[in-house]
Amino acid sequence: MQLGKFKLHIIRECSFRLDGGAMFGVVPKSLWDKVSPADERNRILLYCNLLLIETPAGRVLVETGMGPRWSEKEADRYELKSLVNYDNVLESVGLTNNDVDAVIISHLHFDHAGGATVLKDGKLVPTFPKAKYYAQKGELEFAFQANARARASYRPDDFLPLQEHGVLQLVDGDSEILPGVSVRLTGGHTSHHQVVTFESEGKKGVYFADIIPTKSHLTPPWVMGYDHYPLASCDIKSEYLAKAARENWLVVFDHEPGVPWGHVIQTAEGKFDWQPLTEESLVAV
């Protein structure tokens, strides 16, 4: 779709499943099961939706998804189904891995950084050879010192090779990556989680990453059990959603299995309603 001078595409990198209880934290199953039904292993369906932003100054890929480096046992645990060819992640939009100038990773958990590197001739190399990769400095520091609860979500093979190849750019707080495309520190999910905002010719949008993973997480207190700081997630959601509704931002959800982009409306009672774009908006033009 077009947003001002920017051309936007969703790339559905994979589908997978995670425990529904973990995805909805303290929300009772009797409530979340109605909107995100669990399978026989109590898991709910999720996608990794990457966002490609084509700007006059370059192409930005937001997130890299789960990537290809998973054992059979792990793939079964998550019912992981890859939806792209890693030699050419952008095939569906008629581009190649060489066409990406910047990759933004919201945080370094494996379902966001997993596709950042690929194994080539027995060596781990950046998936997008010509891109600089952007992550928060504090997130990388935390990934190396995460305690027992947090550690399982980080795999050094997803980000160490980026450092070794000199392509990892560490950002400290809010920063503009290319004209009109910025990262903003939110905390919440992890202490240095960031969202991506984009703006062209007065039209605005936000990629919420794991602050609002699916449309079922739109209600501010419906935050994930995975969040390190759930109360902060709740507050930052309320703040961003009010702004997004007021200024008619395009809103993108990273793990939504349905149409993952659309708009939010704030009702008279202060609640937020979701208005997705059409299925056709997902087809590359």
Ligand SMILES: [Zn+2]
């Ligand atoms: Zn995630």
